[in-house]
Amino acid sequence: MTHARAARSLVAATAAALVVGLMAAPTAASPADDRMERAVAAGMRAPALGADATVHVRDVGSDATVADDGGDERQVPASTMKVVTAATSLVTLGAEHRFATRVVEGASSGRIVLVGGGDPLLTRADVADLAARTARKLRQAGVTSVVVDIDDYLFPQPTDAQGWAPGDRPTYAAAVRPLGFVGDYSNDTVLTAWTSFVQGVRARGVNARAGSRVLADADARRITVIRPHSLREAVELMLRVSENNVAEVLFRQVALARGYPATWSSASSAAQEALRDLGVASWPLRLVDGSGLSGRNRLTATALTELLDVALGDARLDALIDGLPVAGRTGTLINRFASPPASCARGKVAAKTGSLTGVSTLAGVTQGRDGRWRSFAILVNHRPAAYPTSSTSLAIDSVAAVVQGCA
Known part of the structure; x- marks a missing residue:
């Protein structure tokens, strides 16, 4: 997927440098960390951050805390929750896992079933390809007319997560279904994809019409299947542009892969289990959804830095690091770090942003001017109304620049 890899080289180079840096890293934090701790504390006193902002900075080589102010306090993470979703899906499914969308024979002659596999x-173009393959197989079998049923039962019938605000769906997220086009935030993504498939089959010489929603037989004979996208691609896109639908589908895929139903509560349990598998304490975190759209999610700055620290040392989580936006260069950070004192860190910080009403967050990694690697998380939950979001973002970016060592 070209657009998901366009900016990878910069972060990949960063990750490669990290390996070298870790091999040479001493076992204790550098003396410069004392100065950094004071500078971070000063940056966190910026009025635009409010009185309740929390921060945690971790030295990756030694796992030592460089700076902390309320790092263990539970906060609303907004879209930094996607760091958790990326890690839990990668450790559960594997980066090269591919999502299958199938067409199988129906329960009676003249019927086929399009089976949604939760490809986020x-x-x-994928559905057009699937339709072309299906029509070719049907024509080869002498079938000239067919009814296309749909199986969208991989996930439960969609509901909003606890804490989603009125209007979040379909503005910021779609109903979570196992079949739909990436970027489609319509009320019925399945219907859109289903219609497109039927039209595609018809356009290729088979008289096709839509049937009904059914549960395909488990042993139904497969007509054709496509697996066009990997989890790696999904994670990188989700992180880079903060794609909520992708996050919510992955949240459910983790549940299914771990033997849970794909409900909100069971997906939360599965994600917590995956965190424990990574050695990250899941208590007292609250994982309500996969995207961070819910105001009822709770993470700590310490947990985020710990998870990023793990990701930097675990090859299974490379896609998480590769997918992080780069300050002033890619994704949701392309227009950030634009003004002093933060601008010195452009191209030197890779981090996930988060934003909800009254909430601004940033969690990521950077290599300091001293050559050491650090993970950091800054969580602002009560953004002062007197300051615009841009002022809070600049204050957060300025703290990240301190962690990088250039401010």
């Missing part, structure tokens, strides 16, 4: 990156 499915495109119109």
Whole structure:
């Protein structure tokens, strides 16, 4: 997926340098960390951050705390929750896992079933390809007319997560379904993809019409299948542009892969289990959804830095590091770090942003001017109304620049 890899080289180079840095890293934090701790504390006193902002900075080489102010306090993470979703999906499914969308024979002659497999990156071109393959197989079998049923039962019928605000769906997220086009935030993503498939089959010489929603037989004969997208691609896109639908589909895929139902509560349990597998304490975290859209999610700055620290040393989580936006260069950070004192860190910080009403967050990694690598998380939950979001973002970016060592 070209657009998901366009900016990878910069972060990949960063990750490669990290390996070298870790091999040479001493076992204790550098003396410069004392100065950094004071500078971070000063940065966190910026009025635009409010009185309740929390921060945690961790030295990756030694796992030592460099700076902390309320790092263990539970806060609303907003879209930094996607760091958790990336890690839990990668450790559960593997980066090269591919999502299958199938067409199988129906329960009676003249019927086929389009089976949604929860591919979060499915495109119109993918469905057109699936339709072409299906029509070719049908024509080869002498079938000239067919009814296309749909099996969208991989996930439960969609509901909003606890804490989603009125209007979040379909503005910021779609109903979570196992079939739909990436970027489609319509009320019924399944219907859109289903219609596109039927039209595609019809356009290729088979008289096709839509049937009904059914549960395909487990042993139904497969007509054709596509697996166009990997989990790696999904994670990188989700992190880079903060794609909520992708996050919510992955939240459920983790549940299914771990033997849970794909409900909100069971997906939360599965994600907590995956965190424990990574050695990250899941208590007292609250994982309500996969995207961070819910105001009822709770993470700590310490947990985020710990998870990022783990990701930097675990090859299974490379896609998490690769997918992080780069300050002033890619994704949701492309327009950030634009003004002093933060601008000195452009191209030198890789981090996930988060934003909800009254909430601004940033969690990521950077290599300091001293050559050491650090993970950091800054969580602002009560953004002062007197300051615009841009002022809070600049204050957060300025603290990240301190962690990088250039401010």
